Amino acid sequence: xxxxxxxxxxxxxxxxxxxxxxxxxxxxxxxxxxxxxxxxxxxxxxxxxxxxxxxxxxxxxxxxxxxxxxxxxxxxxxxxxxxxxxxxxxxxxxxxxxxxxxxxxxxxxxxxxxxxxxxxxxxxxxxxxxxxxxxxxxxxxxxxxxxxxxxxxxxxxxxxxxxxxxxxxxxxxxxxxxxxxxxxxxxxxxxxxxxxxxxxxxxxxxxxxxxxxxxxxxxxxxxxxxxxxxxxxxxxxxxxxxxxxxxxxxxxxxxxxxxxxxxxxxxxxxxxxxxxxxxxxxxxxxxxxxxxxxxxxxxxxx
Amino acid sequence: xxxxxxxxxxxxxxxxxxxxxxxxxxxxxxxxxxxxxxxxxxxxxxxxxxxxxxxxxxxxxxxxxxxxxxxxxxxxxxxxxxxxxxxxxxxxxxxxxxxxxxxxxxxxxxxxxxxxxxxxxxxxxxxxxxxxxxxxxxxxxxxxxxxxxxxxxxxxxxxxxxxxxxxxxxxxxxxxxxxxxxxxxxxxxxxxxxxxxxxxxxxxxxxxxxxxxxxxxxxxxxxxxxxxxxxxxxxxxxxxxxxxxxxxxxxxxxxxxxxxxxxxxxxxxxxxxxxxxxxxxxxxxxxxxxxxxxxxxxxxxxxxxxxxxxxxxxxxxxxxxxxxxxxxxxxxxxxxxxxxxxxxxxxxxxxxxxxxxxxxxxxxxx
Numbered sequence: 202x203x204x205x206x207x208x209x210x211x212x213x214x215x216x217x218x219x220x221x222x223x224x225x226x227x228x229x230x231x232x233x234x235x236x237x238x239x240x241x242x243x244x245x246x247x248x249x250x251x252x253x254x255x256x257x258x259x260x261x262x263x264x265x266x267x268x269x270x271x272x273x274x275x276x277x278x279x280x281x282x283x284x285x286x287x288x289x290x291x292x293x294x295x296x297x298x299x300x301x302x303x304x305x306x307x308x309x310x311x312x313x314x315x316x317x318x319x320x321x322x323x324x325x326x327x328x329x330x331x332x333x334x335x336x337x338x339x340x341x342x343x344x345x346x347x348x349x350x351x352x353x354x355x356x357x358x359x360x361x362x363x364x365x366x367x368x369x370x371x372x373x374x375x376x377x378x379x380x381x382x383x384x385x386x387x388x389x390x391x392x393x394x395x396x397x398x399x400x401x402x403x404x405x406x407x408x409x410x411x412x413x414x415x416x417x418x419x420x421x422x423x424x425x426x427x428x429x430x431x432x433x434x435x436x437x438x439x440x441x442x443x444x445x446x447x448x449x450x451x452x453x454x455x456x457x458x459x460x461x462x463x464x465x466x467x468x469x470x471x472x473x474x475x476x477x478x479x480x481x482x483x484x485x486x487x488x489x490x491x492x493x494x495x496x497x498x499x500x501x502x503x
Numbered sequence: 504x505x506x507x508x509x510x511x512x513x514x515x516x517x518x519x520x521x522x523x524x525x526x527x528x529x530x531x532x533x534x535x536x537x538x539x540x541x542x543x544x545x546x547x548x549x550x551x552x553x554x555x556x557x558x559x560x561x562x563x564x565x566x567x568x569x570x571x572x573x574x575x576x577x578x579x580x581x582x583x584x585x586x587x588x589x590x591x592x593x594x595x596x597x598x599x600x601x602x603x604x605x606x607x608x609x610x611x612x613x614x615x616x617x618x619x620x621x622x623x624x625x626x627x628x629x630x631x632x633x634x635x636x637x638x639x640x641x642x643x644x645x646x647x648x649x650x651x652x653x654x655x656x657x658x659x660x661x662x663x664x665x666x667x668x669x670x671x672x673x674x675x676x677x678x679x680x681x682x683x684x685x686x687x688x689x690x691x692x693x694x695x696x697x698x699x700x701x702x703x704x705x706x707x708x709x710x711x712x713x714x715x716x717x718x719x720x721x722x723x724x725x726x727x728x729x730x731x732x733x734x735x736x737x738x739x740x741x742x743x744x745x746x747x748x749x750x751x752x753x754x755x756x757x758x759x760x761x762x763x764x765x766x767x768x769x770x771x772x773x774x775x776x777x778x779x780x781x782x783x784x785x786x787x788x789x790x791x792x793x794x795x796x797x798x799x800x801x802x803x804x805x806x807x808x809x810x811x812x813x814x815x816x817x818x819x820x821x822x823x824x825x826x827x828x829x830x831x832x833x834x835x836x837x838x839x840x841x842x843x844x845x846x847x848x849x850x851x852x853x854x855x856x857x858x859x860x861x862x863x864x865x866x867x868x869x
Contacts, residue, residue, distance in 0.1 A: 401589035404556050408585075409603035409650070410577040419602075423593045 256476035264470030274477035283461075283478070287485070290458040293372065294441035297379040301387040301436045302429055304380070309391035309428070310421075314400065324392075327385050339378055339449050346374045346450065370452030378446040383439060387432035394428025395421070438486055458482050506568055507532045507690040508553055508658055513562035515548055522548040523559075524714035530658075530692060530707075535684055537693045537701035539737065540711035546694040547586070549711075550660045553692065554583045567657060577606075582651035583660040587667055588643050590635040596622070596646050597631040603654040621649040624686065625679075641672045645679075652687055659684075661693040665700060677703055698738050702726070710734050728771060732781040732862045742789060742830040744782045748861070756861050758782050762826040766802045768859030781862045786831040788858040791820050791850050792842065800853035806830065808848045820844060822852060 256274055261267040277283065312323050330338055345351045346369040353365035368374050398421065406416040440446075444459030451457065456464075458478070465475035508530040515523040522545040530536045538546040551557040552564055555576035563570050571579055582603070590599050600621055604614045622628055625645040635643055644664065651659055664680065665673045681704060684691050695701050701708050702722040709719045718730040729735035732743060746760040751770065758780060759765045768782045790796065795803065809829060810821035818839035820832045830852060844850060 399587075399589060401585050401587070402591060404551075404554075404576075405583070405585055405589040405591070406602070406606075407556065407576045408554055408581075408583045409654070410606035411602075412577070412606075415606055420591060 252476045252479055255472050256480055258473045260471050260473050264472075266472055271473075274473045275481075277474055278477050278481040286456050286458060286461050287481075289372070289455070290441055291485070293376055293379060293447075293457060294437050294443075296376060297383060297440045298387075298433050298437040300376075300380050301384050302433065305384055305387035305391055305432065306425070309388045310395055312388070312392045313395035313398075327388055331385070335382065336445055336449075339382065339445050342374065342378050342381065342450055343369060346377075369450065370455065372451070372455055374450040375447045375455060375457065378450040379440045379443060382443070382446055383436040386435035386439070390431035390435065391425060391428040394425045394431075398424045434490075437489075441486065442482055505532050506530070506565070507534065508692065509563075509565035509568070510549070510552070511563040511565065513549075513552060513559045513564065515545075515552060515557060515559050517548070521545075521714045523552065525562075526711075526714075526716045527562075528709060528716065528719065530690060532690055533688060535681070535691045535693070535704055535706045537695055537705040537708045538711060539695060539698060539701040539708050541696055541737070543713075544711040545714040546696075546711050547662055550583065550662055550692065550694055553579075553658065554581055554660055555579050556583075580657040581660060582654050582656040582658075584644075584647045584651050584662065584664050586662040588635075588647035590643055590646055590650070592635055594634075595631060596627065596633050596635070596638070599635065599646055600649045600653055602650060607654075617653055618649075621653045624652070624683070625649045640668050641676065644668065644676060648680075648683060652683070652689070655687075656689055658690045658692060659687075661691060663695055664693060665697070666695070673700070680704060702738070708738075710737060712737070726785075728860070729783070729862065732783060735783045735860070735862060740786050740831060742784045742786060744784075744824075744828065745779065746782065747779055748777055755856060756780075758861065760826070763804055763824060766804075766859060767856035768802075768861045769857050770861035783860045783862055784830075784854050784858060786819070786833045788854050789830065789832040790853045791822060791832045791834065791844065792853070793844065793848060793850055795851055796853055798853075801856035802854050802859065804852045806850050806852045808844050808846050808850055811844065811846060820850075822850060824852070 255266060257270050257272070258266050259269045259271050259273070308327075312320060312327070315323060343350075347353070348365040348367060348369070350369070352368065353362070356362040357365065402420055402424070403416055406420045411419065442459045442462075443457060444463050447455065447457035447460045448463070451460065462475050462478045462482070465471045465478060469475075506529050508528070510526050510528040513523055513526045514521065524545070526545075526549065528549075538549060540546045548557060552559055553566070555571070555574055555578075559572060564572055566579060566581065591602065594602070597618055600618045601614050604617060609617075618631075619628075622631065625648055627642060627645050627649065630638065630642065635646065638646065644667075647664075661680075665676050668676060677700065680691070680693075693701070693704065705722060707719060707721055708725055710717045710725065712733055718725055718734050720728075725734065725738050729738060735741045735743070744758075744760060744763070744766065746758040746763075746766070749757040749759045749765060751757075754769045754771070756768055756770050757765055758768055766782060770780075790800065791806075791808075804824055806822035806824050808820060809823045812819040812821070813836075815836070817836055818834050820834065821829050822832065823829055832852065
């Protein structure tokens with residue numbers, strides 16, 4: 202289903218992560234393959250089959266599942282109202298990915314080119330948020346964005362605002378929350394990619410009359426492509442299915458797919474429709490992945 | 504002859520290390536100039552200063568008699584062949600070579616013509632579409648040269664240009680470099696840690712160590728009259744003997760040693776050495792024979808043959824002096840075969856006074 206070029210994307214990311222340790226003997230490889238397959242089969246493939254089964258069933262009288270096969274759930278996925286949520290999710294996830302790339306690159310560049318000592322400090326700073334629960338961190342943004350929150354009081358005290366802005370429960374707050382949450386996933390693969398670019402290549406470009414911008418366009422950017430691809434995938438897919446961030450920062454109105462699916466399962470108690478939505482989300486991701494593989498962007502640069 | 508590149512009391516510090524320490528140099532137009540030194544001696548920093556990739560902390564960099572201290576790299580008529588070539592791995596041979604002209608905004612047709620001409624000059628026709636990773640080391644080297652030379656630099660800077668090549672390719676490329684220099688008539692400044700490479704290629708050589716310029720001269724001058732024992736050790740093999748000056752008459756000195764008998768050697772007319780000195784004798788100037796030679800050499804030391812090494816066209820004897828120092832003597836094969844020596848045999852090591860050079864000892868430890 203996924204084109205060979207799409208696989209190329211995955212491969213370039215994998216080699217990026219493992220290129221320095223390729224020598225292992227055959228037996229440990231087989232062992233780890235078996236254990237990995239078992240693990241994936243048990244915790245990934247089996248649940249997936251279960252969810253697929255549920256997506257073909259009907260909703261029971263009191264929110265249970267009645268095992269009557271139907272395709273109705275999938276028909277409902279193509280409902281225009283659902284389409285709006287799909288579209289908003291794609292847009293927010295896409296914008297999040299782009300902004301993460303734009304903000305992440307300078308940060309990743311500094312990290313990759315810093316001295317060993319500084320690199321350790323900066324990487325730790327990037328990682329520190331992960332030591333706190335994601336829910337707590339997202340809730341911190343609620344405190345910042347609230348009508349009487351930190352941001353509004355600051356702006357009013359500075360005299361820039363007369364009345365508090367309603368920032369919370371907007372697409373903006375969801376967007377900021379997503380960028381905040383997933384930025385490290387863009388930065389880390391980018392650091393790995395930039396570290397592999399010899400600084401001498403930058404010098405060579407300058408020596409050959411390139412301006413800063415031209416050097417970036419013709420040397421850094423194309424050579425960082427594996428990092429952008431890996432980071433893009435790592436940011437786009439989770440933010441497309443994000444649930445906590447849109448739930449806390451988006452409120453009930455500005456729903457994203459993740460929140461929608463969660464509501465179907467836990468509030469509307471319509472497990473079959475929630476399952477169908479989950480598969481719709483997965484299908485969308487796979488379709489995009491396939492399309493990415495068909496563009497020049499997905500080609501392995503080496 | 505006009506000065507192509509000049510350095511005037513240049514200082515450059517990296518962290519706490521003085522990479523370049525009060526270096527002054529004057530390199531002439533059309534010269535093949537080599538900077539020779541061990542790694543970390545500051546030679547690459549000098550190239551980067553000339554290219555504009557680094558700025559001097561103090562002193563001036565001149566290109567064609569103009570101070571260029573604060574000019575960015577793209578405003579200098581200088582191009583560089585980087586160590587390990589630094590070819591753009593994602594661009595084809597053609598795009599790599601065309602890079603400089605493209606950045607300068609040259610017309611597409613001109614670029615095409617120039618690239619074709621350059622690739623012919625470095626003998627890489629037909630490889631335009633290859634990526635650097637698909638080329639051999641020698642071919643990558645040629646692409647790097649073409650990529651720099653296509654911009655018609657007044658000065659070409661080469662950072663260890665042959666270090667990544669195997670022995671045979673290296674010799675081939677040495678001839679190639681000389682040919683290219685004749686054809687493009689640019690000044691070549693080459694950094695290397697290979698003394699034989701510097702000797703063969705260069706019109707003049709600058710020897711550096713720990714950021715300091717030790718000596719500048721033609722290969723012959725530096726080989727025959729090294730300014731210090733550090734230079735002597737870096738340029739070719741040499742035998743050394745430490746001692747103290749007993750007395751000097753003109754340039755002829757008598758040097759005394761704790762264990763060995765005194766030896767006669769010459770000092771440079773520039774300095775009048777005193778106290779502790781090093782006497783240096785090149786291995787090809789040393790004569791080894793089982794008996795005292797009738798020639799009446801000025802110096803004669805007793806030794807034991809320690810090792811006999813055949814190199815094909817000559818024999819290298821390692822002999823142990825009475826103070827346990829090992830000296831080398833290079834003897835042409837015919838001469839060595841006429842009177843072969845064996846390990847453990849007592850011999851006399853002999854040489855003329857004018858073949859031993861007195862060098863100040865304070866630079867000796869290296």
